[in-house]
Amino acid sequence: MVGTASVSERYEERWRTLPDRLEPERCEQRRAWLLKHVRTGDVVLDVGCGDGAFAEALVGAGADVIGVDVAEQAIARARARVPQARFELWPAALEDGTVDVIWAGEVISRVVDVAAWLSELRRVLRTAGRLLISTPYHGRLKTAAIGFERQFDPRGEQLHHFTRRSLSSLLADFGFEDVRIEAIGGVPLLRSTLLAQGARAGLGVSGASARPA
Secondary structure: OOOOHHHHHHHHHHOOOHHEEEOHHHHHHHHHHHHHOOOOOOEEEEEOOOOOHHHHHHOOOOOEEEEEEHHHHHHHHHHHOOOEEEEEEOOEEEEEEEEEEEEEEOOOHOOOOOOHHHHHHHHHOOOEEEEEEEEEOHHHHHHHHHHHHHHHHOOOOOOEOOOOHHHHHHHOOOOOOEEEEEEOOOOOOOOOOOEEEEOOOOOOOOOEEEEEO
């Protein structure tokens, strides 16, 4: 999800051919982790909402959900699946500091301009609001075990590859504090997914306490 016309067209074409009711990768683990960080009544922005699989769970947990995606096909599916939520094409017209929680599942690695993307997310998130991210994990041991070419295939969709340290540092640099990173999926030392959380620091706060879990 990067917000450019060419990428949007690519995702439109993909959604036209995908079957209904997809099960996102590691859906149960990621959904359980997400719901632990959401309270009833929270306004949640679901970035890269797809067909609404996570939005559906968030609505069921009592959240007020706004879903965004670059593909109209995905938005149409999400609206049909979760009529209780609001869905719009990215970028959505949201006011500053109006969102309690942002969920970006498997999105950040596909974004061309990560700096602009994180800045926009920080803008709409209220002070102390929570940013929740999942993304593929690319640790050094994993790279050594499965091979550089397999993990960093230039034909794949991943534009950015994160370790615990690089993701933690990135979020801290963009004004998120109390950053915590954990890894799930696969066997120990060869995990497949990073789960990151951080709170939006207040105005005038420079830097953040970032620590991999």
